[in-house]
Amino acid sequence: MRRSLALGAAALLAVSACSVGSNTGGADAEITFLTFETPNLTPAYWDAAIKRVTDKNPGVRVKKLVAPTADGRTSYAKQLLQSGQFPDVMIAVDSAGFAEAGNLYAWTPEELKDFQFPQANPVNGRFYQLPANTQTIPPVYYNKRMFADAGIAAPPKTWDELLADAARLKDKGYAPFTIGGGKDGFPSSMILSGLVSTEVYATMPDWLTQRRQDKVKFADPAFQHAFSKLADLAAKGYVDKTSVSRDYAATEQAFLDGQGAMYPMGNWFAANADSKKHDFEVGVFNFPTEDGRLVVPAYTGGGMIVNAKAANLDAARKFALGFQLDKDQLDASVKADGLFPAIKGYTPPPGVGATFKAGYELYAQAVRQNAVVHAFRWETADDGLLPGMKDKVDQAAQDVITGRKSVAEACAFLDTEWAKAG
Known part of the structure; x- marks a missing residue:
């Protein structure tokens, strides 16, 4: 996070032309996509997300895989690699280890141009994971x-x-x-x-x-x-x-x-705080410090990695970028999981809840004051x-x-x- 995390939350403009490859054409290509499920990211969320992207990329078909536990997705990806079933696209799987062994596709500067922090999470100077969103961990x-x-x-x-x-x-x-x-x-x-x-x-x-x-x-x-x-x-x-x-x-x-x-x-809880039933008002504050100085832990990353040896590599790349850059999908991720998309020009959709707004402003304040640090345990790649x-x-x-x-x-x-x- 010390890479000048100037999200500029107060100055973000509306997204324009962020979606990738609205009409891909070409032959029908199937890819496998490793997801994970949480109280926020339900099977219905993933199914809708996949459909949202494939509808705009009609040449791509997706077979969804699900990690056994939300936090065990990286270890599960390792098991799949060892058994010869390494997925074509994975989300929120740590690139470390996979990248060094030559198993991941390295994103080009052109492919990373719409991301706010294109140089987040390097592995030996190359970038294998799309820096899709910022999360404060933990408010x-x-x-x-x-x-x-x-x-x-x-x-x-x-x-x-x-x-x-x-x-x-x-x-x-x-x-x-x-x-x-x-x-x-x-x-x-x-x-x-x-x-x-x-x-x-x-x-x-x-x-x-x-x-x-x-x-x-x-x-x-x-x-x-x-x-x-x-x-x-x-x-x-x-x-x-x-x-x-x-x-x-x-x-x-x-x-x-x-x-x-x-x-x-993590700030993703805001989505359920704003949508799930409870009989009290939820507030949010920054994790306290010894002397009261503002220090906000955050992590930018969590995006797609792509199997460098995927049979349909072009389709895998298109799907990954389409998923991470499409405005409708970004809005869906904000509403479902309280994410702060780290995409140039992005602003949250109207109607986000009060808990999300409060957490977003706490982060924006920290950015303005240059008070953001890495979130211990959540870093990835060479920083992790x-x-x-x-x-x-x-x-x-x-x-x-x-x-x-x-x-x-x-x-x-x-x-x-x-x-x-x-």
Whole structure:
């Protein structure tokens, strides 16, 4: 994110001529497309999205594949590669490992010209993943009714204020935080992602690059200090240790059902906060920092990668670009998943919900103040964790929350796993 993430949210203009290849013509070509499902991105969403793009590219037919879990799509793609079934197009699959082995198509400057950050997520200086959208990870969503009942007049900006608010909420009988994990993993590490991003990355934005160069370690004081705050939340009972077995969909529903006051999650949650049934108003605030300084973790990427050896490579490329650049599809992704499309000239459609608007403005403010950093654990390619390490981060967070490991032991575990992954 240190690549001048000037989304310019306040100055974006209406999209014009962003769709690709409205009439492709040519012979009928079938491609396989690996998707994943979440409470927001349902089978119906993907079916409609595929139809939306293929209707404008009539020479392309798509066979949809679905990863077994939302957060396991990269590992599933690896399994498919090993079994000789590597999909032609994949979305939100980490390009690292696949690209270096020559399995991915490298996008040309001309193909990337409509993206705001065409040089996001490089692999050895080349770009294999379309930088399709920006996500803030994590803002904190909160139950305004619970906050008011606990006498909290405004959301916290500092870590001490967060702790004080959590104490008030607990005293009122409310669970301060809603977290999860289970088969999805990442809801367990959301708080850790926020802590590392706002504390470690705020002073050392290239920390993960330095980790790749073996100049820093997880066991170093700065990382341990950030991690220790998650342990403190668990020790104080502000984070429910039993919740780490709850999957992502159930975790989201638990918050909407009023089972917790705060829900640290990516900005995609705004779509369901604005559309799903609940009996309280949802607010959103930036992840608090130690001194109250504005630091907003975000990630730009998440787009399509294409199999370089696809039998119908041209069709795969057309479909991928058509999916990522079509205005109707972009609007659908905003409404369904609360995304911030990183496309030149894009503005969200009319009628987006209040939670989305609030989160979008928080991000726009951070952009204006040059206060955006990488979102720890969510980076990809040369800027990201080594392959397989995201699951280890989730595991380390769960181990600390449940008390199975101390912070020092969890950090040592991460360093050991890093050495194995390298």
